[in-house]
Amino acid sequence: MPKIMIVEDAPFIVESFKEIITDQGWEVSCVATTGFEAIDLYKKNKPDAVLMDILLPGLDGLTAIKKIIEMDPKAKILVVSALAKKDLDKECLKAGAKGFIKKPFDTKTFVTNLKGILGAK
Amino acid sequence: MAGEDAKKEGTGLDHVIGSELSATLLESIDIGVYVVDDDFNILFWNSFMEKYTGRSRTDVLGMNLFEYFSHLKDTGWPDNYNRVFEEGFTFRVYNSPAMFIPKVLEHTGGVFHNIRLYPLFAKKGEVRGVLTLLEDVTDRKMMEERSQELFEYASDAIFIMNSDGRFTYVNQRAVIELGLGKEEIIGKFFSDIVDPSSLDSVATAFDRLLQGDEVRGLQCTVVDARGRKVNLDINASPIRAADSKEITAYQGIARNITARKKIEDEIKEIKELAERILTAIPSGVLVVDRHLTIHSVNDAFCRTFQSSDKDAMGKNLVDFLPAGFFGEEGSEDRVSEVLEKIRAGATYIRNDVAHKTSKGEFKLDFEFVPLPGQEGRTLVIIDDVTEREKLEEQRREGIKLQTEVDKLKEVDEMKSRFISVASHELRTPLTGIMLYLERLADGKYCMMTELHRTKVFSVMEQIKLLAKIVDEMLDTTRLEAKLEELRLEPCFIKDVISRSVLKMTSQAENKTQRIELKVQDDIPKVEMDPDRVERVITNLVKNAINYSPENTNIIIEAGLDHEKANLVVKVIDEGPGIQDIHKEKIFGRFYVIDKSLTRLVGGLGLGLSIAKGIVENHGGKIWVEDGKPKGSVFIFTLPLVTNVK
Numbered sequence: 001m002p003k004i005m006i007v008e009d010a011p012f013i014v015e016s017f018k019e020i021i022t023d024q025g026w027e028v029s030c031v032a033t034t035g036f037e038a039i040d041l042y043k044k045n046k047p048d049a050v051l052m053d054i055l056l057p058g059l060d061g062l063t064a065i066k067k068i069i070e071m072d073p074k075a076k077i078l079v080v081s082a083l084a085k086k087d088l089d090k091e092c093l094k095a096g097a098k099g100f101i102k103k104p105f106d107t108k109t110f111v112t113n114l115k116g117i118l119g120a121k
Numbered sequence: 122m123a124g125e126d127a128k129k130e131g132t133g134l135d136h137v138i139g140s141e142l143s144a145t146l147l148e149s150i151d152i153g154v155y156v157v158d159d160d161f162n163i164l165f166w167n168s169f170m171e172k173y174t175g176r177s178r179t180d181v182l183g184m185n186l187f188e189y190f191s192h193l194k195d196t197g198w199p200d201n202y203n204r205v206f207e208e209g210f211t212f213r214v215y216n217s218p219a220m221f222i223p224k225v226l227e228h229t230g231g232v233f234h235n236i237r238l239y240p241l242f243a244k245k246g247e248v249r250g251v252l253t254l255l256e257d258v259t260d261r262k263m264m265e266e267r268s269q270e271l272f273e274y275a276s277d278a279i280f281i282m283n284s285d286g287r288f289t290y291v292n293q294r295a296v297i298e299l300g301l302g303k304e305e306i307i308g309k310f311f312s313d314i315v316d317p318s319s320l321d322s323v324a325t326a327f328d329r330l331l332q333g334d335e336v337r338g339l340q341c342t343v344v345d346a347r348g349r350k351v352n353l354d355i356n357a358s359p360i361r362a363a364d365s366k367e368i369t370a371y372q373g374i375a376r377n378i379t380a381r382k383k384i385e386d387e388i389k390e391i392k393e394l395a396e397r398i399l400t401a402i403p404s405g406v407l408v409v410d411r412h413l414t415i416h417s418v419n420d421a422f423c424r425t426f427q428s429s430d431k432d433a434m435g436k437n438l439v440d441f442l443p444a445g446f447f448g449e450e451g452s453e454d455r456v457s458e459v460l461e462k463i464r465a466g467a468t469y470i471r472n473d474v475a476h477k478t479s480k481g482e483f484k485l486d487f488e489f490v491p492l493p494g495q496e497g498r499t500l501v502i503i504d505d506v507t508e509r510e511k512l513e514e515q516r517r518e519g520i521k522l523q524t525e526v527d528k529l530k531e532v533d534e535m536k537s538r539f540i541s542v543a544s545h546e547l548r549t550p551l552t553g554i555m556l557y558l559e560r561l562a563d564g565k566y567c568m569m570t571e572l573h574r575t576k577v578f579s580v581m582e583q584i585k586l587l588a589k590i591v592d593e594m595l596d597t598t599r600l601e602a603k604l605e606e607l608r609l610e611p612c613f614i615k616d617v618i619s620r621s622v623l624k625m626t627s628q629a630e631n632k633t634q635r636i637e638l639k640v641q642d643d644i645p646k647v648e649m650d651p652d653r654v655e656r657v658i659t660n661l662v663k664n665a666i667n668y669s670p671e672n673t674n675i676i677i678e679a680g681l682d683h684e685k686a687n688l689v690v691k692v693i694d695e696g697p698g699i700q701d702i703h704k705e706k707i708f709g710r711f712y713v714i715d716k717s718l719t720r721l722v723g724g725l726g727l728g729l730s731i732a733k734g735i736v737e738n739h740g741g742k743i744w745v746e747d748g749k750p751k752g753s754v755f756i757f758t759l760p761l762v763t764n765v766k
Contacts (some may be wrong), residue, residue, distance in 0.1 A: 013549060020560075102548075103549055104548055104551040104552040105552060121595060
């Protein structure tokens with residue numbers, strides 16, 4: 001059963017993600033609301049995939065991606081961002097993220113992308 | 122008395138020395154006079170001789186001249202006397218070394234005499250005596266020498282030329298001025314040293330001298346030894362022989378006026394410059410005396426006061442000034458008060474004085490500047506500040522406008538920032554709403570009837586529309602701020618259009634509309650951001666679909682303009698067309714022509730605004746024209762040669 005870590009500071013979103021993940025028969029291993037927390041929890045829990053927001057309090061998501069990849073080059077990170085900054089997707093992928101979806105999105109997009117990440121080697 | 126002195130009788134000279142008159146004369150003159158007979162015995166010895174030699178008559182009369190004054194024996198004098206006796210002619214010697222040593226010796230440098238020996242004839246016709254006139258010329262000679270010196274070192278050059286025009290004498294000053302040695306100048310013709318520019322005037326002057334006239338103030342240029350030009354002012358006159366009056370030579374005096382001429386030229390230049398400046402400057406400039414009588418005016422003054430300098434001269438300035446310039450009309454006190462101040466050396470300034478003329482009212486600035494040491498003369502400067510006042514007013518208006526423009530810009534930027542932030546903040550809750558609604562419709566939370574599901578789906582549609590609006594808002598602000606740079610690459614417009622059409626075909630088919638492509642074959646690859654240009658075409662086609670009725674055609678044309686400088690793309694529809702008043706405004710943000718229609722098709726009125734932003738960022742233009750016979754033609758251009766802003 002794949003374990004997924006959610007990095008997101010909006011509880012409303014976290015709850016919906018949790019529901020969808022559980023429906024798929026997967027497990028939410030932990031939830032981080034800041035970049036620092038994300039790095040910390042990744043170290044402790046070694047999840048199978050990470051859902052990563054970019055606009056976070058404290059350390060931003062992009063830096064968190066870099067740190068996590070530094071620790072574990074095989075980390076599977078899917079970026080989920082509302083930030084419409086130009087070339088942000090490219091930057092994230094360059095930093096080591098495996099996928100990028102832009103908010104808002106529907107359940108189908110979300111699940112398809114997450115499956116893709118989990119299946120990636 | 123003289124008769125008594127003549128001791129020796131019978132010489133027959135009584136008639137010569139006997140007269141009372143001549144005796145008195147001989148006694149009173151400052152010339153030594155003595156007479157000897159043919160044996161050199163002294164017959165007459167006047168009182169000058171007594172004083173001069175210190176030998177009284179009683180001592181010398183009857184004595185032999187050469188015995189008594191034995192120092193004369195070994196000189197040439199006995200011979201001179203003998204020759205006079207023998208040949209009967211007059212003997213003269215000038216500036217001769219002293220014949221007699223004067224009793225009072227005043228000059229250590231020697232004593233000089235002019236001596237004349239006249240034969241005295243007896244009645245029979247033979248020379249029986251010699252009259253000697255002795256004149257002490259020592260003083261005169263010294264004087265001559267001194268004046269010669271003065272001559273030599275006079276501040277003017279002095280020269281003498283012979284009748285041929287050759288220099289025979291020049292003084293030291295001439296040597297200094299010409300830088301040539303005396304011996305070099307002597308023998309030269311005057312024309313040898315004259316500068317070619319002065320040859321004519323010198324020749325004319327010589328003609329006058331030849332005719333016996335004097336030449337005064339001849340200005341000519343000569344060349345000195347070093348080749349420098351020396352300007353001379355020359356006075357010259359002919360010298361005539363004492364007897365024949367024939368012209369034997371010419372004398373001249375020349376003053377070096379090079380420095381003076383230079384200064385004169387400079388003064389002339391400065392004066393001309395000053396006059397040019399006075400003519401050229403826009404300020405009225407005039408000089409008035411202590412009574413404000415005008416002494417000189419420049420052109421600008423005449424223009425301002427519509428006068429001529431002839432009219433203005435001699436008039437009183439007050440006649441030109443606006444009434445009440447110095448205070449209440451006719452108040453002489455005020456005028457004199459101001460005048461007193463100016464005379465005392467104070468500058469008097471009046472600004473913005475209204476001056477009414479037939480050409481309208483002017484604003485003038487006056488400045489009265491006393492001229493020191495000019496007997497109360499005052500310089501008056503008058504500036505026409507009418508235009509300046511206007512410009513100042515315009516400048517103030519301009520600043521006000523600029524401030525308002527800046528404020529508006531600030532507001533606009535704030536608005537863009539707000540939209541940008543707001544759209545970011547909207548995305549996250551929209552995501553949550555979407556996901557929950559989907560789950561709700563899926564029956565994850567409760568049992569859903571078909572009606573429930575339909576309602577939730579229509580809410581979801583609205584959420585999707587909201588998400589689209591957020592995207593559009595962000596796009597316009599980003600385009601305006603040029604946050605997103607264009608990703609240029611050479612593309613065939615046909616490919617870009619095809620991609621857009623592919624996406625829109627199903628929408629068009631829903632309204633049974635056909636999209637037709639007319640792309641010219643000769644269009645080269647054009648530098649563009651293909652995604653963004655596709656967006657432009659999509660927005661235009663989407664509008665065409667939305668606003669045109671069913672069963673119509675939408676044509677997309679692409680080609681080059683006449684100059685082959687721009688790519689031109691047209692989207693032609695058969696819709697209702699666009700009224701002229703809207704043609705520009707529709708490219709603005711949030712502008713919709715018919716709100717009810719907009720609600721029907723769903724949109725924020727940003728599609729054309731985004732298209733405009735993209736096209737202009739490419740350096741192109743976008744506009745709309747009326748279709749033929751109906752509908753609209755949206756046209757945009759892209760430059761073939763990239764000049765992206």
